[in-house]
Amino acid sequence: MSNNKPFGVEALPRVDVPGAPAGCRDRLVERARLQWHPADGGDPAVLAQEFLAAHGIAWHDLARPGTHDPTGVCGAALYLSAAAGALIAGGAPGAPSPVPALPDMVVVVYGHAPSPPARPAGGGWWLGDWRDSWTPREHENAVAAVRAAIGRGDVYQVNLVGHAAAPYAGDPLPALARLAALPGARYGGTLSGLGWAVGCASPETLIALEHGRLVTRPIKGTRPATPAGRRELLASAKERAEHVMIVDLERNDLARVARTGSVRVDELFAVRRWCDLWQAESTVSAAPADGLGLADLLRAVCPGGSVTGAPKLAALDRIAALEPVGRGAGMGALGWVGPDRLDLGLTIRTAAADAERLHLWAGGGITWGSDPAAEVAEAAAKAAPVRALLAAG
Incomplete structure (x- = not known):
């Protein structure tokens, strides 16, 4: 739309990348950037590791982290789309992205500025009606096709994801930045480039390095955040079976x-709250093998098992056959890689902007016990808080 503000790498001076060190966010400044599309060729995991190493963030051995330099390079934002993750894993990348301006891999290296830059004032904002890429009946038919498979x-198990888009006018970055305020948004934050932006409110850890151990926290199983909803989630044999299946997949990864x-498995089927929903979360951890580099780690865990299914490659084939629109910024990875820190969230509850529209993805895991109408309702419940906050003036 002609009255939309152009946005680029410096549109939000304060760095709000998920996982960025809290004490550094107000004075980070971009130093270097790598953006990759599949047409560029090469392995995005290897390219990311090499680019980081060239800028002082060497992750050739995750068992031996470096140290944070408060005067030098602080770290980097790392974003991988679900399609890039599928390519890394050797699986089907799915339908084309509805946000072609958004790269499939982005690495942005940040240093420290001497003082906090001023944040620009926001302008007017208007968001139009959302239009879904499939109807409820089409979504239900896809659930039935997975059950047949x-x-x-x-x-x-296969995770099915739907897409919706809405026209907007104004600057999308403040709206996307608001997503970080949603309760439970462990990976709340933004990343932007020329002609695109991503806002995340994800509660889910794809992979992190914590106290010398690799940690993933798969989320699978949802109910309304009421006392009755919590009891139903804890008592549901279907939800527990679906959840344990993904925990086993993550253990294998x-x-x-x-x-x-x-x-x-450090914690199994813990019920936690995200906005108006209860969700079941587990924690799986492991000590990294000696000599494990970032590229091999990304190849093992991307795309996340909780948003693909089991077996992972077979699930990716089903996803590519059934989802009419690519996952774009959804179901990928976004977070921080520093000399001494690795913390990547899974981009659920995530929206993206191009020059004309906002885009949003939501879905859920399908098992033999899934009810098609209930799966459509669950996806809508996950998208509702994000839609509401994006529409706020």
Whole structure:
């Protein structure tokens, strides 16, 4: 739209990238940037590791982290789309993205500015009506197709994701930045470039390095945030089976890059709140194998098991066949990689902007016990708080 503000790498001076060190955010300044599309060729995981190393963030051995330099390079934002994750894993990348201006991999290296830059004042904001890329009936039919595939033994579980878009006028960055205020947004933050921006309110850890261990926190299982909803979630055999299946998948993913015998489930099916929903979350951790580099870690965990299914490659084939629109910024990875820190969130509850529209993705895991109408309602419930906050003036 002609009255939309152009936005670029310096549109929000304060760095709001998920996982960025809290004590540094007010004085970070961009030093270098790498953006990648599949047409560029090469392996995005390897390119990201090499680019980071060239700028002083060497992650050739995650068992031996570096140190944070308060006067030099602080760290980098790292974004990978779901399609990039699928390519890294050797799976089907799915339908084309509805946000072609958004790269499939972005690495932005930040240093420290001597003083906090001023934040620009926001302008007017208008958001039009959302239009879904599939109807409720089409969504239900896709759920039925997954159940049929499960019945044939092709897959055990598949995560189906829908897309919606809405026209806007004004500057999208303040609206996207508001998503970080949603309750439970562990990975709340933004990343932007010329002609695109991403805002995240994700509660889910894709992969982090904490106290010398690799940690992932898959979320699977949702109910309304009421006392009755919590009881239903805890008592649901279907939700628990779906959840444990993904925990097993994540254990297997980490075992590929972990020290032998070090994988463990630290917490299983803990019920936590995100906005108006209860969600079941587990914690799986492992000690990184000696010599494990960032590229191999990304290859093992991307795309996230909780947004693909099991087996992962077979689930990606089903996703590519059934979802009419690509996942764009949704179901990928976004977070921080510093010399001494790795913390990437899974981009659920995530929106993106191009020059004309906002885009949003939401879905859920489908098992043999899934009810098509209930799955459509669950996806709508996940999208509702994000839509409401984006519409706020």
